[in-house]
Amino acid sequence: MRRNLRERIPGGCAIIGVMSETGRRFDGTTVIEGIRCMHERSNGLGGGFAAYGIYPDDLKPYYALHVMSQTHHEHETMEEGIRQHFRIIHQEPIPTRRHPRVGEAPILWRYFVAAPTDFAEPPGEEEYMVGRIMDLNGRVEGSLIFSSGRDMGIFKGVGYPEDIGEFFRLDEYRAYLWTSHGRFPTNTPGWWGGAHPFGLLNWSVVHNGEISSYDANRRYLEMFGYRCYMKTDTEVVLYLFDLLNRRHGLPIELTCSVLTAPFWNEIDAMPPADAELWRALRQVYAGALLNGPFSVIVGFEGGMVGLADRIMLRPLVGARAGDLVFIASEEAAIRAVCPSPETVWAAEGGEPIVARLARSAGGSEPASAHKVEVPAAS
Amino acid sequence: MSVIKNEPVTEQPAGGLLPTGAVPAGTTGSPPRRTASPADRGSVGVERGGGVGNKEDLAKKTRQAVTPFRRMRPAVRTHPDFRVIVDEDKCTLCRFCVLQCSWDALGWDDRVVPFDENCVGCWRCVAVCPTYAIRIEQWPTMYRENHNWTRFIANSVRKQAGSGGKLLVGTGNDKPYPVYWDHLLIDACQVTNPSIDPLREPMELRTYVGAKPDRVDLAAYLSARERHFIPTDHRSVGDPDRSGDPSANGRPAFDRDLRRRLGIGPQLRLETPIMIAAMSYGAVSLNVQKSCARAVAEMGTYWCTGEGGMHPDHYPYADHTIVQVASGRFAVDADYLNRAAAVEIKIGQGAKPGIGGHLPGEKVTADIASTRMIPEGSDAISPAPHHDIYSIEDLRQLIFAIKEATRYEKPVFVKIAAVHNVAAIASGIVRAGADAVVIDGFRGGTGAAPTMIRDHVGIPIELALAAVDDRLRQEGIRNRATVIASGSIRSSMDVVKAIALGADAVYVGTAALIALGCTLCQQCHRGRCAWGLTTQRPDLVKRVDPEEGWQLIANLFKAWSGEIKETLGLLGINSLESLRGNRERLRAVGLSQAEMDILGVKPAGR
Known part of the structure; x- marks a missing residue:
């Protein structure tokens, strides 16, 4: 395992997300079987999962830091850093089972932590967490905090995703939302940290494709304190969601529309007030426009969203069956675990597929303060 | 009549050499006798x-x-x-x-x-x-070869020994300094991401010039929006970016208020990221300016008048005109500022950083005099500094004086020459409230400059631009102002590379003149331009036909825009903002590590 810090790694991939909108929890076999169906879309150099709602009630309120380290020394250095910045409530190795097709794993550990003090303002704690995690990941060589949300976790490594899922014993977890990723990097020594999903707080991103605007986005994000230490284009998607939704208060749908903004001629044709807003959004968030062929599934607390690029250069399919919402690269992957969904549709470029927990299941509008109809990008 | 000239004759120093004591840096030199x-x-x-x-x-x-020829002492003869x-x-x-x-x-x-x-x-x-x-x-x-005492340097000595004056020249630096544009190569898509065909897919070059906030405050916007009547039924409402115009379908207050709530400053809408740099009436002929004004209006972009004022013939194109406030303050009054689309404060010029200008009285014809608002026949002197700007806080006062005078409806540009400390200066300018910073590199053009200053003062635009963009991002204020690169942008690929290094848009000057016929003979300062560009002689001026001239410039911009779109397509992106600051898509050949660090690019092959 070696962190490849110099190169950005483009690639093709398989992605899938499954969610129960009623908050029903189900084990990881569904999503593993779904991603197994798209075996051909990965090449064994990376696979991973994000699962929401997996931890027991007494650990739910705490940030679950999943850490991978190359050596014991690096593991201890990271632990020291975590101890320095946070209050550790509980810690344990991440349970795994030996798997014939998964090679030597790094040291995998998880810490359930709280911020050391109370923060007067609600965003204060999250800002603190993000800042410290970025700092530790940038500072501690050979060790990585790859998951940091509450009541959610990311499990990833080098191998085919279905094997990685079995390695992490995901059949023993129950979650209301699962996403998964099979990786086909085109130039890489695959390393465990480079597999998807990428996570920050409760955000997780799985990504198929390439962000051709990567450096423009990266340099934009750096102005807001984000550090792209992974050097993969997926990372910028993650931070852009965090910036626009959590920090700037744009609703998820609007965040998606800003990332895949309507074309200027579409804006010109809007009613004047809408055009004015969109003009402002494109002017202000020019650095947030994601360009290039991509489809992503972003998981967050209480929901997930699938999004494809403006001109639909990568596939994305949605389906619905009872309380379940599926988003995947291929319809076949959905039908492999749900043979006859009620509806199946192909996503339109730049139009998000959003699934949310019903209010009865404890769902709420994620992070955005505004419950107002905002004009969508047509 | 028979003309026999067997002996070498030395040029009379009327145009190229000014006598000691004369201020030579005028927009054109002294007239040929x-x-x-x-x-x-x-x-x-x-x-x-x-x-x-x-x-x-x-x-x-x-x-x-x-x-006019007279024999000179043999020591000062040149061939x-x-x-x-x-x-x-x-x-x-x-x-x-x-x-x-x-x-x-x-x-x-x-x-x-x-x-x-x-x-x-x-x-x-x-x-x-x-x-x-x-x-x-x-x-x-005929001289013995010498790589130290080159022909140019030895001839300069001879000329100055004869005249005792500064050497003058027009056009940008012609010395063989590295051109960093030519050491940068552009990426392209292969397999892992598809390139985009600009003939089939939309390809966006539109750029907005002006200050932007860091975020859109959606709550403030929506509450403001609820309080206003929103005329959603009529769609053709003109360009809301020009909403200062109260005649725009009777909805100006709405837009201005809303935009202010969104925190957006006044913006110029560019359909292609190429504008025409300041070339004043006096430095160039009225026909040149007419060609520029019509061309940018047709292409949906902007031109800058330079410091010579705005001639009434250009009023129809005022919406596409940036007026300049330079140290001479020629033509500046409230009407001048308000008539334009934007106002540019000129602090410096890449070709002659730190020095002023001098348009000799002989050239101040009645028309130029009335445009500049000075007496006919008087010398038009632009001092080296603005005498009311001796510090950054003084600049801030001028910026806000102009904003007050224009009711905060015009973007205010500040143009500086690229000098060693340009990044810190640009940062100060942005913090002083400028909506756009223009960085003019040392290869930028000029109507007249002392040769030695043109050739030896300032730094290349590529390095200056990269340093400024980096600095503004480090300080988190890149959004607050537009960065415009200027100073020898020669082709569409220079534009692409400038934008990838971090510019929002570029200014071109010399390229527009070449489109009109300029052959780069570097004699602009002598006022006898045979192509009718940098002259006020009526018989020469009419060699440029504005009716044809605007089409030449518009053609050039159209061709460049097409090439930029093609380049975006091969980069796999369909909007200019995804190129802006995207240095990952550039690679360097033949540069030192230090140069690559400053430019923020990797060597080719990595």
């Missing part, structure tokens, strides 16, 4: 009507061409730069070349007689000759 004579104007004013004057006129022209060779077998004796040459390099004695010492290599005669009978060659050097 003999061209002011009415008789001469009469003789050359016939070039369009059939091309041939009567024989007496020609004889007079020839005589006048020879008389001509060029040799004009007329192929007598091809020459049809039409005499058109003789009439067209504004430099007195061609005379007539029953055949075309070249006066090589006057030739500036402008190629006007070559271009007008119907039989291609004229050839211009570099004067074969």
Whole structure:
């Protein structure tokens, strides 16, 4: 395992997300079987999962830091850093089972932590967490905090995703939302940290494709304190969601529309007030426009969203069956675990597929303060 | 009449050399002594009507061409730069070349007689000759080869020994400094991401110039929006970015208020990220400016008047005009500021950082005088500094004085020359409240500059631009102002590379002049431009037809825009903002590690 810090790694991939909108929890076999169906879309150099709602009630309120380290020394250095910045409530190795097709794993550990003090303002704690995690990941060589949300976790490594899922014993977890990723990097020594999903707080991103605007986005994000230490284009998607939704208060749908903004001629044709807003959004968030062929599934607390690029250069399919919402690269992957969904549709470029927990299941509008109809990008 | 010239004759130092004590940095140099004579104007004013004057006129022209020469001491003799060779077998004796040459390099004695010492290599005669009978060659050097005392340097010494004055020149730096654009290569898509065909898919070049906030405050916007009547039923409401105009379908207050709630400053909408840089009336002719104004209006972009004021002929294009406030403050009043789309404060110019300008009184014709609002025939002097700006806080006062005068409806640009500490200066300018910072590199053009200053002061735009963009991002204020790169943008690929390094848009000056005929003879300061560009002589000015000129510039911009779209497509992106600051898509060849660090690019192959 070696962190490849110099190169950005483009690639093709398989992605899938499954969610129960009623908050029903189900084990990881569904999503593993779904991603197994798209075996051909990965090449064994990376696979991973994000699962929401997996931890027991007494650990739910705490940030679950999943850490991978190359050596014991690096593991201890990271632990020291975590101890320095946070209050550790509980810690344990991440349970795994030996798997014939998964090679030597790094040291995998998880810490359930709280911020050391109370923060007067609600965003204060999250800002603190993000800042410290970025700092530790940038500072501690050979060790990585790859998951940091509450009541959610990311499990990833080098191998085919279905094997990685079995390695992490995901059949023993129950979650209301699962996403998964099979990786086909085109130039890489695959390393465990480079597999998807990428996570920050409760955000997780799985990504198929390439962000051709990567450096423009990266340099934009750096102005807001984000550090792209992974050097993969997926990372910028993650931070852009965090910036626009959590920090700037744009609703998820609007965040998606800003990332895949309507074309200027579409804006010109809007009613004047809408055009004015969109003009402002494109002017202000020019650095947030994601360009290039991509489809992503972003998981967050209480929901997930699938999004494809403006001109639909990568596939994305949605389906619905009872309380379940599926988003995947291929319809076949959905039908492999749900043979006859009620509806199946192909996503339109730049139009998000959003699934949310019903209010009865404890769902709420994620992070955005505004419950107002905002004009969508047509 | 017979002209015999067997001995080397030294050029009279009227134009190229100013006597000691004269301020040489005017927008054009002092006028050529003999061209002011009415008789001469009469003789050359016939070039369009059939091309041939009567024989007496020609004889007079020839005589006048020879008389200014006087022998100088042998030590200060220089040889001509060029040799004009007329192929007598091809020459049809039409005499058109003789009439067209504004430099007195061609005379007539029953055949075309070249006066090589006057030739500036402008190629006007070559271009007008119907039989291609004229050839211009570099004067074969007669000196012993010397890489230290080059011909240029040795000749400069000789000229100054004769004149005792500063050397003057026009056009940008021609010395062989590295051109970093030519050391940068562009990425392209293969397999892992598809390239995009700009003929099939939308490809967006639109750019907004002006200050942007860090975020859109959606709550403030929505509450403001609820309080306003929103006329959603009529869609053709003009360009809301020009909403300061109260005639725009009766909805100005709405837009302005809403935009302010969104925190968006006034914006210029560019349909292509290329604007025309400041070239003042006086430095260039009115016909050049007319060509620029119409071209940018047609292409949906902007031009800058320079410091010479805005001629009434350009009022129809005021919406596409940036007016300049320079240290001479010519023409500046409330109407001037409010008429324009934006206002540019000129602190410095890449070709001559730190020095001012001087338009000699002889050139201040009635028209130029009224445009600049100065008395006819008076010297128009732009001091080296603004005498009310001795510090950054003084600049802030001027920026806000202009904003107050324009009710905060016009973006205010600040233009500086690229100098060593440019990044910190640009940061200060942004914090002082400028909506756009123009960085003018040391290869930028000029109507007149002291040669030694043009050639040795300032830094390249590529390095300055990269440093400024980095600095503004480090300080988290990149959004607050637009960055415009200027100073020898020569092709669409220079534009692409500038934007990838971090510019929002570029200014071009010399390229627009080349489109109108400029051949880079570097004699702009002498006011005799044979192509009618940098002159006020009516007989020369009319060589540029604005009706044709605007199309030449518009064609150029259209061609460049097409190439930029093609490049975006091969990069796999369909909007210019995804190129902006995207240095990952550039690679360097043949640069040192330090240069690559400053540019923020990797070497090719990595």
